Amino acid sequence: MARVIFNRKISSDYYRMRILCPEIASRAKPGQFIMVRITELLDPLLRRPFGIHRLCHERDKHTDNNSPSCIEILYKIVGKGTIVLSEKKKGEGIDLMGPLGNGFYLEQNIETAVIVAGGIGVAPLFSLAQVLKGVKGKNTSRDKLTIFIGGENRKDILCLNDFKKIGARVVVSTIDGSLGTKGLVTDLLVNFLRKHSPLETKNLKLFGCGPLPMLRTLSEIAFYKNIPCQVSLESRMACGVGACQGCAVPTEINKEGDRVVLYQRACKEGPVFDSTIIFWDYKSILLKV
Amino acid sequence: MKQLHKKIDLSVDIGGLKMRNPVMAASGTFGYGEEYEEHVPIDHLGALITKGISLKPHSGNPPPRLVETTGGMLNAIGLQNIGVKALIKEKIPNLMKFGTPIIVNVFGSTLREYGEVARILDGIDAIKGLEVNISCPNIKRGGISFGTDPRQVFKVVSKIRKASALPIMVKLSPNVTDITTIARSAEEAGADVLSLINTLTGMAVDVDNRIPKLGNITGGLSGPAIKPIALRMVWEVYNKVNIPIVGIGGIFNTYDALEFIIVGASAIQIGTAHFINPSVAMEVINGLENYLRDNHIGTIQDLVGSLETPTFSIL
Incomplete structure (x- = not known):
């Protein structure tokens, strides 16, 4: 059985748990998940x-070339489940299923990547950054991997130094302006794209995780700028x-020339999707009920 | 050979459905089987029941489709399925390799559709039985609307009886005033087996936004919370019909399964528990074997309906 290495409170509502589980860690890809x-x-x-959240070893902080033996999860206390989870002690056994789902699709030749994270959405994006840095080599410049992290206030901004340590450029925004630029995290992306010519962003790839409205805006930006996301x-x-079939996500699929809504499973076809296929207007579906 | 090491025989034959043990995977909780391939030794199961299948594919209900409640969960999937033709072409060939009897759960929005689906499935070797879904609470037409009226139940089951030579198991809804009248109708119409219960209709509310927690507003409650109700209904039906009963409702371990068998179930289905513990069916199969051995009971059949009720009264 998997074992808890540590379960640390990292700020008011957030915890980080490292779990020894070589069978899962050695197969896991960024974007995949576990069921706890x-x-x-x-x-x-x-x-x-x-x-x-992170692929690592029992002691070191970041993965090297050896197959990782541990994974980390980063979680926010939102209800009964996460409260009970936060009480797990070092050395306790923990029952996991995984790795599950489809992770991020990573081509070999990703030149520049921008990651957009909202709140606890940063959780699966750190392992992505780890691997993106790995793909391109440790010596690539910070400009090649940019992370935009947003939250309500400074308490929601997580992993800032972790991203810096692996050699990524990090830019922060908060709604109340208590850290970084005041405003939405997607505005950081808009500014970034304004400053760079289309030629410079030609081979750019976008990745995101966060609240639904944020992802919707991100998807719209990606669509207008024609950037894969x-x-x-x-x-x-x-x-x-x-x-x-409980985790169904509405997607729009081209079927014989018509756009039709098709429910896909977040746990199986996802949780990572190409942003253009998501039917973002969840609410309009609800109104049909 | 010592008695202690004697292999216990768990095999059952219920209404023509032959199984190596009485533990089945319940419809809707086991997908088309392949989803659990990596997590459960499917070849050890007594039988596997597919997700509910209709003539044409169904897209299902809008999200959110799930919400956890105390001791249970509400779901409103809306019978999303790939349709009977895709089932036969894409799923059955893969499922056959396990050698586990496959039971297809069928539903329709009209009487005719029920009959049509049954007819298409008749004669396919790997399929050993049909479970007729007259009890899904999450679709507007079909499902439960057929399952709450004894006359409709009679019509649906008769229709399927005519269309198929396979053993027919009718899955009953608990969302009725008297489940025994529904059970009797199904029996009279030619059902070989009854399975009960399906989920209980319920709801949950997000008080911050004053909206239902489910996209479909209401959903079906499953899990440990419904077990006492399921047991009571199995016991009631057992006392009123002469065909075998399959017990369903919050079975999470061997003792839960035994309770159902003792009140009258000849076999059981495990549903929601698979999500939490994919090994649950294996644990129950081993547990039943140990129980029979420890209590010197020869077969499962000897245990069915063995409930002893008080016979005295104080005046």
């Missing part, structure tokens, strides 16, 4: 999904393996 059984008892009942979506899940 919170308790052996039946309350809370369902497993909870967590994106793989992958987003990792959060959804409530029961099974995590594609059996229950």
Whole structure:
């Protein structure tokens, strides 16, 4: 069974847990997730999904070329499940299923990447940055990997130094202006694209994870600028393996010339999707009920 | 050979459905089987019941489709499925390799559709039975609207009886005043087996935004929370019909399964528990074997309906 290496409070509502699980860690890709059984008892009942935050070893902070033996999850206390999880102690066994789902699709020749993270959405994006840096080599300049991190206030800005340490450029925004630029994280991206000529951003790839409105804006920007964009979506899940269809995400698919809505499973086809296929107008579907 | 090491025989034959043990994977919780391939030794299951299948594909309900409640979960998937033709072409060939009996859960929005789906599935070797879904609470037409009226139940089951020579198991809804009248109708119409219960209709509200927590507003409650109700209904139906019953509802371990068998179930289905513990079916199969051995009971059949109720009264 997997074992908790540490379970640390990193700020008011956020925790980071490192778990020794070589079988999962050695196969895991950025963007994939694990299903954690919170308790052996039946309350809370369902497993909870967590994106793989970091691939690492028991002691060191960052992965080297050896196959990682540990994963980390980064989580926010939002309810009963995460409260119980936060009480797990070092050395305790923990029941995991994974790695699950499809991670980020990474081509070999990614020249420049921009990652946009909103709040706890930063969780699966650190392992992505780790691998992106790995793909391109440690000596590539900071300009090649930029992270925009946004949140309500300074407490929601996580992993700032971790991204810096792996050699990424980090820019922060908060809604209340308590850290970085005041405003939305997607505005940082708009400014970035304004400053760079289309030629400079020709081979740019976008990645994002965060609240739905943020991802929707990100997707619209990517669409207008014609930049490939992958987003990792959060959804409530029961099974995590594609059996229950509970985590369905509405997507728009071209079928014989018509755009039709097709539900895809966040746990199986996702959680990472090409942003152009997501049917963002969730609310208009709800109105049809 | 010592008695202690004697291999316990868990095999059952319920209404023509032959299984190596009485533990089945419930419809809707096990996908088309392949999803659990890496997580569960599917070949050990008594039988596998597919997601509910209709004539044409269904897209399902808008999200959110799930919400956890105390001791259970509400779902409103809306019978999203690939349709009977795709099932036969794309899923059955893969499922066959496990050698586990496949039961297809069928539903329709009209009587005719029920019959049509049953007819298409008849004669396919790997399929060993049909489970007729007259109890899904999450679609507007079909499903539960057929399952709450004894006359409609009779019509649907008769239709399928005519269309198929396979053993027919009818899945009953608990969202009725008297489940035994529905059970009797299904039996009279030619059902071989009854399975019960499907989920109980429920809802949950997001008080911050004053909106339902489910896209479909209401959903079906499953999990440990519904077990006492399921047990009571199995016991009631057991006392009123002469065909075998398959117990469903919050079975999470061997003792839960035993409770259902003791009140009258000849076999059981495990649903929601798979999500939390993919090994649950294997644990229950081993647990049943140990229980029979420890209590010197020969077969599962000897345990079915063995509930002893008080016979005295104080005046």
